[in-house]
Amino acid sequence: MIDYSLYLVTGRELLPEGKAYCDFLREALEGGVTIVQVREKKADTAEFLHIANESKNLCTNYGVPLIINDRVDIALAVDADGVHLGQTDMPVRVARSLLPPGKIIGVSCNSVDHVKKAVEDGADYVGIGAVWATNTKQLTSLVLGVRAVGPLLSALDGTSVKAVAIGGIKSSNVLRTLHGSVSTTGHRLDGVAVVSEIVSSREPCKSARTLKEVYRSWSNSTKQLGEISPPYTTEIIKDRVADLLHVVKETKPLIHQIINIVVANQSANATLALGASPIMASALEEMYDLSRVLSALLINLGTVTDNESMLTAGRFANDAKKPVVFDPVGVGATEFRRKVAAELLNTWQASVIKGNAGELAALADSEEVQAKGVDSIGVGFANPAKFVRDLARKERCVVALTGAIDWVSDGTTIVKLTNGHKLLGDITGSGCLVGTCIATFCAGAWELAKNEDGAAKLVRGDMLIGALGGILALTIAGERAAVRSNVQGSGTFLPALIDELYNLTPEKIKQDSQVEIVTV
Template identity: 60%
Template sequence: MIDYSLYLVTGRELLPQGQDYFDSLEQSLQGGVTVVQIREKNTDTREFLDVALRSKVICDRYNVPLIVNDRVDIALAVQAAGVHVGQSDMPVSIARKLLPRGTVIGVSCNNIQELDKAVSDGVDYVGIGAVWSTTTKTLNKPVVGVRGVGELLRKLDGTSVKAVGIGGIKLKNLLRTLHGTVSTTNRALDGVAVVSEIVASTRPREAAAKLCEVLSAFRSGDSIFKAMRTRSEYTAGSVIDGVVQIMSCVRDHNPLVHQITNNVSIAQSANATIALGASPIMATTVQEMEDISRINGALLVNIGTLVPTAYEGMVVAGSCANAQKKPVVFDPVGVGASHFRQSSVNTLLDSWQASVIKGNAGELAALAGSNEVQSKGVDTIGSGFKDPVSFVRNLARKERCVIVMSGEIDYISDGANVAVLSNGHQLLGQITGSGCIAGSCIASHCAGAMILAQGEDKEGKLVIGDIFLGAIGGILALTISAELAALREDVKGPGTFFPALIDELFNAARRKCVHTVRGLTQKCADDKPA
């Protein structure tokens, strides 16, 4: 049985100057590479054979299988463990006849049709990609993207075919690759193929070892997403208790919340963040992102004002936040309004992993590719989804994050559980940026949830904060504060409502309690209320 976890594809043309190929290969094996594919695209047969023979000796020394790219004759000559073929190479059926029984055959797949064909041909594994754009190979087909891999993996359900992600995978995007490619049926990649990250390194042993660390952390659950695991033991009471605990944590710890948000509502969002007890920083410059990611408690990305400089900052900020294991709250404002916004959102979500995606019904429908609900700019048209509970749960499973669908009734899901909230006031819809403020509230509470997930309470008991509760807390903080603000005698309309809202956000954080939560239900995967 081959372990496909860290699948090295060789490429001698990528070696650093002065680096010996065979020494690099041996170091990579020492670092943890579990399978090697030898690829020689521009080498004559004699040289390819010599390289393959020596590579096989080294791989055998570490009990690591060697797979040959394209060339069945070379694989036969060196008694390789397997062959990997492309769509234009020798058909699998013929290769199977020529190769000894038990020889592994893998094939590259870019779409569902190719995957179906590979499965019917009886391959042992498929290489799915390209996951990311890559410079190590000329791409004749579109990039599948991280989220696209999950859709393909579903086709392997019920088969014994293994799957390896390939194309542009590096240390900086490995965790995003592993998490984002898991299908809605929980089918994950069996391994990742890496080329330049190891071959082009002057320290291949260390490069391989770092990749192995990420692979191990992901499989053990000890990663950025540990606070996003779905749980089934929530009750309405435990949710409220958790929200109160998170609210107190935000006030006590004053986490920094980095926000790349709509220019129309920067001041409103910053004021709301401060009122809750967190500290806002509104930075969009690419050069700042790495430094800020080290000190912030959470990142909010809001595409309301999608200008080039801000967009570049969003791409880098999300990746840096993932690397630092910080929550990322994403607000795809008006995603259905233009092809440009749709394309930009897809690029962002393929570049980094969101912890929470928040939007109205129209925005989330556009994100999910659903025609059930339409949007007009940033607004939703019509009565909404017939089954909003199933919609948010399925989208959460697809995007591998918490989904918040805002509206007259708010629906929040982690893919297993769904919280349904009916707090709020109509005046929220009469002020500029209420949706953007909601994103700030969620980000602030997610920062608090992560602090709790890493700490203990005063009695020494481990406190479990999670992103699901953080998202619920952010929505409740805003909607209940809106209700309280609307009841004030000094509120006469939208103009007086916003200052009162900020006051009530400030007061709610200090009360450390929840006013009245209306309609809070929690539905588990079997749809039975808790």
């Protein structure tokens, strides 16, 4: 069986000055490359044949399959293990008729139609991309982005065709690529194709080994953890949320919030009221240092003025394995916001995405609910439980749909929450406060995992409880604030809400929570 996990695509023009091709390839193979494609776009036939022969000898010595890009004649001449074809190259069926039985044929694909055609034609694997922007090849199609790979993988369901992602993949984004490139039916990548990260390295063995280790770690963790939530009951949820509030008050975690200016003060006060510590920082230069000390990061699209800081903060938080909560405020209002949100979610992995119906509909490219500014219009989703479950599967994280009724899912478990009061909708930024509370409870989950395991090893179940805890904290506090005798309207409600968050206890959460686990 072919191991596609670390698929090297060569490019001699990218070699460091003074680095011989054979030395580079030998080191890369020693580092763990599992399959090699020789790509020579500018070489004449004689030169290509020479490079292919050298590559074949080295790959044979290491027991690694050799693929030739485009040229069936070169593959035949050196008895390569197969060929890789582009959309404008020789058709798969013609190549198959020329090659001896058992040879591998791969096809570059940039759309679902490309994948379906490759399967129909009998390809052995598809190369999906470009996933990230790349300078190693002139692109003829738009960059897909990580989140667009899933639908192409879905086209492989029920087939034996393998898939590798290609295009701009590096050690800094390979984990995001692997984690995010999964279909809603669970179809995963079989490997990643890498060019410059290895070819341009002065230490190709070390570069290959790093990439291979990331792949192995990802593969092992997904096999161990799976995608199935632990069994939940309403009482388990209440108990675990109550536990997280206790952890927050005990550990006082730091919550880094890049948030819109309208709600920064009240969000900071809400964080303090729950027992955590807020830092509202947006300077790009601070992002790395903060990622090392924070327990959760909240990125609130808000006024959309700190795009680079949002990109960098999320990437550093991912590297540090800290929870990232994304609140796509008003994402459906403008095309600019949609583009920014897409760039953010393609760059880093969110732990929780929280939004109202209009915002989440925009992220899901659904026309079922429309947005007007930061508000939703219309009657809502016909089946909100199914919607949040499907979006959670697509985005590979917990999704929280907020409104009169709140719906939360990790892609398997779906929870309906009915706490709240109408006065929450009468104050500015109540939705943003939910994001702050979710980030605070997710920080509690991170602290708990760190203390229990000796390392911050989180699974979606932790983030599901974190999202549920944040919503319940705010909505229960809202109910309690609304019935206070000194609350006469929205002006007196906000300070009372902060007070009730401050006075919230694990016992109050267990007593007041209205939680229902639903199925679709």
